[in-house]
Amino acid sequence: MSAALAIDVADLTRRFGAFTAVDRITFDVRAGEVFGFLGANGAGKTTAIRMLTGLLAPTSGRATVAGHDVAREAERVKRDIGYMSQRFSLYEDLTVRENITLYGGIYDLSDRDIRDRTARMLARLGLEHAADQFVRAIPLGWRQKLAFSVALLHEPRVVFLDEPTSGVDPITRRQFWELIYEAAASGTTVLVTTHYMDEAEYCDRISIMVAGRIGAIGSPAELKQTFGAESIDDLFVQLARPAAGPQSPERPQ
């Protein structure tokens, strides 16, 4: 295991009964890299992410995240990663400040650290005036950026973003990506899923899962050249069509 690898996966597999959701996937993500983890609905992305975040035990194979084995050291993995999704990340009935404090507490930060980091985060996001508003009352764009910052509050080495920009306006979506670039530039490793194919082009490298396996992996430019595709959208359709087409059996989620 190299120190420069934030995520190191070898033959990782998960079966549910007779169904193989993730089938011997092997890949790695370097420290400070922005890695796009793509795939059609039902291709196995969610199952793979649940294993990488220590929430689901692998059937076989091995994965280390932030230097910890996901099967044997799941609790240490959870401490050293951040996680954010569009569906769930902040408590809407708590204020902005209460949310930050709650997450700081969960990750065992000292009161002093929580105070300092809260002040810094609010200043950076330009959210000081909204610190005591309920999260449900602030616009979606702010909420998404706040959720991302909260996921980074305990300074994790790796952060998992599951469709973080879904439904967000085109300007806010791009501002969100600038936060991702900033985090990566400061050494945080980012693994991100998205259904916006233009966002796949913003990643250093991407992988495309097809029916439980990794169908392609590389930089967007390399992949487009290798597969003779004009865009990642075209490449995605080229790779994922056999798995999602009407003839092939549907895979359960």
Add this chain to the structure above:
Amino acid sequence: MTAASTDAVVADGLEKRFGTTVALAGLSFSVAPAELFGFVGPDGGGKTTLFRILATLLVPEKGSARVLGQDVVKDLWQLRRRIGYMPGRFSLYPDLSVYENLRFFASVFGTTVERERPHIAPIYSQLEPFKDRRAAALSGGMKQKLALCCALVHRPEILFLDEPTTGVDAVSRREFWDLLGTLKTSGMTILVSTPYMDEADRCDRVALVQGGRLLAVDTPSAIAQSFERPLLAVRAASRYPALLALREFPHVHTVYPFGDTLHYVDARTGEAAAPIASELRAFLTARGFADVRVEPTPPTVEDSFIARMGVPEGTRAA
């Protein structure tokens, strides 16, 4: 409004509030028969509220709307039979099979799957191999096809599809739009909402929706061409540093990532793009960027949306 009597949908000054939140701030538009009309915009813009009003499920506070010549408030019982509505959230019964869901929706409208089979065939043929599978166990794309099939089973004259492709992968999204194209050729009027800007090009006309208002209503190409400033695509190996550098160019209006390029918008409206390209190349090269490529690029609906929406809420103070 004589011309309006032939329109499939006519909305006039629709307003709706929820508490202090303004969901719709006076919307007016019309949709022609057999048109594929898209409402494109982010979450929270008012798309769902509008669709619920048009589908007779919500009453506007001000303004009026007519669908197929009938008033959405006064004539709701006649209208409900004639419209098909697919809500944004998955609206099927997860514990029923594909076939059972379809049979249920058919029976609500006093018909049967067998009787309606010919006109749902293009979609149902894709679902039939899984007809005994529980709806909950379908993939995202298949769930949406089933929901579309259920919205069509009573042979409506118009379809309201609220974000049918949200959260669905890129391949299933294309397939879903192909199906809408097929339905359109049969003469169906379709109103569809989406947060994905690239889907605007699949519509005859689109309305850009933001903050309960329509920013524009036109064909996708007219909306794209309404972009007024010089637009250039910039390619550089180190993209994020190049983006930050371009923001310091003296004539910059905006710079943002766009697919595998950066889109640079110049503040000098009406200026030719080619000389600006040379200026930018020189500027970036002087700052040490190697392998820079700059070329004029045609604006898209998304560029136009960005230009029209101004500064969104939730933006960092400048």
